[in-house]
Amino acid sequence: xxxPKQLEALSGSCLIIPCGFKKTPGNNGEKFDNNRETFGVWIxxxxxxxxxxxxxxxxxxxxxxxxxxxxxxxxxxxNCTTLFSNLTTKHTERYYFRIEDGEFKVVDRxxxxxxxxxxxxxxxxxxxxxxxxxKTSVSITCSxxxxxxxxxxxxxxxxxxxxxxxxxxxxxxxxxxxxxKTITLSDTHDGFTIRCSARYPVNEGQPKTAETxxxxxxxxxxxxxxxxxxxxxxxxxxxxxxxxxxSRAKPAVINFIWFRRSKDGDQKxxxxxxxxxxxxxxxxxxxxxxxxxxxxxSGKINLTVGAGIDNSKKIIFGVAAVILILILLIICxxxxxxxxxxxxxxxxxxxxxxxxxxxxxxNLHYGELNFKKRAEDSSASPQDRSRQEDTVYxxxxxxxxxxxxxxxxxxxxxxxxxxxxx
Numbered sequence: 023x024x025x026p027k028q029l030e031a032l033s034g035s036c037l038i039i040p041c042g043f044k045k046t047p048g049n050n051g052e053k054f055d056n057n058r059e060t061f062g063v064w065i066x067x068x069x070x071x072x073x074x075x076x077x078x079x080x081x082x083x084x085x086x087x088x089x090x091x092x093x094x095x096x097x098x099x100x101n102c103t104t105l106f107s108n109l110t111t112k113h114t115e116r117y118y119f120r121i122e123d124g125e126f127k128v129v130d131r132x133x134x135x136x137x138x139x140x141x142x143x144x145x146x147x148x149x150x151x152x153x154x155x156x157k158t159s160v161s162i163t164c165s166x167x168x169x170x171x172x173x174x175x176x177x178x179x180x181x182x183x184x185x186x187x188x189x190x191x192x193x194x195x196x197x198x199x200x201x202x203k204t205i206t207l208s209d210t211h212d213g214f215t216i217r218c219s220a221r222y223p224v225n226e227g228q229p230k231t232a233e234t235x236x237x238x239x240x241x242x243x244x245x246x247x248x249x250x251x252x253x254x255x256x257x258x259x260x261x262x263x264x265x266x267x268x269s270r271a272k273p274a275v276i277n278f279i280w281f282r283r284s285k286d287g288d289q290k291x292x293x294x295x296x297x298x299x300x301x302x303x304x305x306x307x308x309x310x311x312x313x314x315x316x317x318x319x320s321g322k323i324n325l326t327v328g329a330g331i332d333n334s335k336k337i338i339f340g341v342a343a344v345i346l347i348l349i350l351l352i353i354c355x356x357x358x359x360x361x362x363x364x365x366x367x368x369x370x371x372x373x374x375x376x377x378x379x380x381x382x383x384x385n386l387h388y389g390e391l392n393f394k395k396r397a398e399d400s401s402a403s404p405q406d407r408s409r410q411e412d413t414v415y416x417x418x419x420x421x422x423x424x425x426x427x428x429x430x431x432x433x434x435x436x437x438x439x440x441x442x443x444x
Contacts, residue, residue, distance in 0.1 A: 218234050
């Protein structure tokens with residue numbers, strides 16, 4: 023028997039078992055004769071035909087069989103292809119095939135088929151060429167295994183469908199359903215995810231669906247190449263300016279080249295992602311990004327140089343400003359100290375003191391004391407002047423508080439106090 027070693031099918035659907043056989047002598051030397059009526063028998067689990075007749079699940083010579091199977095191939099032409107319908111998971115078994123042609127009765131004990139019945143369908147596959155580059159046309163295929171070509175799956179994807187669904191026979195006799203799309207690649211396809219779904223019809227209930235995703239990996243030459251400048255706007259002479267080139271490419275950019283436009287033609291001035299220069303005069307600059315697939319040139323950017331102060335003058339002005347600030351600081355400190363010295367040298371000649379008079383049981387007396395130095399008597403003796411130097415006279419006016427204002431007016435008194443300095 024020639025048949026696939028393994029087959030997988032969906033419960034609720036059907037399965038085509040591709041099958042063929044070669045003519046070989048029987049046990050007693052009988053030979054296959056295609057002129058005779060020929061029958062096919064399917065046996066599960068083992069090859070014991072007579073010992074365990076319950077293992078015989080199908081015999082084309084009988085009208086009723088245990089399993090819903092039907093040989094659709096022409097046995098006289100050595101084609102034993104079989105349709106297995108109304109599958110359930112209990113049909114997962116190992117199957118052997120037997121030929122009965124008159125006296126020629128033989129089982130292939132060496133070859134068998136493993137049939138696996140699943141509740142979920144197999145996922146479709148997306149076929150994409152290995153090397154994807156922009157500007158090339160490629161064919162992308164979505165295919166799904168088709169256990170039963172009588173009920174092929176419906177294939178859909180997120181690419182515009184431009185071809186009909188096709189069911190093809192594989193080399194081992196199994197079937198595959200495909201859809202195909204041809205596209206011309208660009209950088210916009212890089213990272214694009216293709217989604218393909220296979221929708222399988224079943225005998226009862228909703229169709230069963232499986233899905234596959236695959237992301238495109240497309241190489242492309244540099245795109246969106248541009249130049250930026252820092253600082254921007256007009257700059258002064260002597261200022262350092264930094265130019266930066268950016269570009270999107272796959273594979274990455276391997277080289278950046280800088281050019282300056284002039285009357286004599288564009289001149290190459292540097293290489294690298296960044297270019298720093300001392301601004302002495304204005305000009306137009308641009309860069310070119312290159313990778314393995316090509317290159318792209320950016321737009322130009324203008325460097326404007328205005329009248330400015332060179333670095334030496336800036337240093338002079340800075341030093342002068344610092345010196346001026348130091349001079350002003352010294353003057354302020356000197357003035358502050360001068361004022362402090364004057365305040366410390368000024369004597370205090372007068373002291374006004376107001377204090378309440380001591381209380382008595384009957385009356386309260388308030389005194390106002392003014393201390394004054396009396397002029398020295400020129401006629402006084404030296405000894406008297408010496409004593410007078412240690413004596414301070416104070417005029418004390420005493421106002422007596424009483425019950426009657428008349429009584430206070432009748433007794434005005436001046437009291438002199440003599441205070442000795444310590």
